[in-house]
Amino acid sequence: MNKILKLIPVLAVAAVFTASCSSSDDGGGAGVAPTVPNTAPTAVSNLVYPSSDLLCIDSNITFEWAAATDVDNDVLEYTIRVATDRDQTNIIAQQTTTNTSITIQLGSGTAYYWNVTASDGEDNAAASSTLAFYTEGNGVSNYAPFTAALNAPAADALVDAGTTTLDWTGSDVDVADTLTYDLYFGTTSSPAISQSDLTVSTIDVTTVAGTTYYWRVDTKDNNGVKSIGQEWSFTTN
Incomplete structure (x- = not known):
């Protein structure tokens, strides 16, 4: 009988020790820090050169832009795209660099x-706005206006x-030119002309x-x- 009574406290201590170990094991995973998702860099906020609607006298252009920022301190790459249309479907030059300038003929x-996309190597990217510019041509006395933005x-x-x-916004490197607009509007793609020779750039x-x-x-x-604009669309509630 005495042997049994002496054994009971020993078993109780063992049970407490086992429960304590079990509690520690169950909570061990709680100390592991969760994976923090990578954050996309900011978009390039300033396209320095060529500036908006600039007439460049040299067609060997050194593009310059402000650096983007990244809270994760990732090394950023910049992809510059130069196209002959504002929605950039006809890209004629595309290059990637870690610098904030590049020369393109x-x-x-x-x-x-042109615009610039900043990327961090983690499949995160942010694109800048798109600016227009002209390269000067020999003997050209009048340039076509830019497509509407x-x-x-x-x-x-x-x-x-x-x-x-x-x-929308219209612009022209020939600053003395007077611009007018033809508006095409409808419920099908390639809509018919709605109003012509508008002298304003907003309409209800x-x-x-x-x-x-x-x-x-x-x-x-x-x-x-005339410069033919790109087609846009929107949907009503």
Whole structure:
């Protein structure tokens, strides 16, 4: 009997020790720090050169931009794309560098559109805005205006039905030129012309709910030179 009584405290201590070990083992994983997702770099906020709507007298262009930032301190790469259209479907030059400048030889007498995408090597990237510039051509006395730049509604946006304001920006390196616009607007791709020879760059249109609208703006100067705009779309609630 005495042997049994002496054994009971020993078993109790062993049980407490075992429970204590089990508790420690169960919580061991809680001390492991969770994986922190990598953060995308900021977009390049300033395209330094060529600046917006610049007429470049030399077609050997040294592009310059401000550095992006990255909270993870990753080494950033910059991919510059130069195209002959504002939506960059016809890219004629594309290069990647860790610097914030690069020289590219382009053709003369041509309108170009460029932007820069910053990436951190972790599949995270951020693109800058797109700027337009011209390279000077021999004997050119008048340049075509740049294609219109979209302000609102944003591309493929979802907006409230009723009155929708279409807003764009036109520009020309020939600063003395007067620009007018032809507006194409409708519910099918490649819409018909809605208004011509507009002297303003914003206009209200009437829209109905649950409909996708397509629109385009062609820009003309007072010498009769026209630039065909790209097609945009938006959908109403």
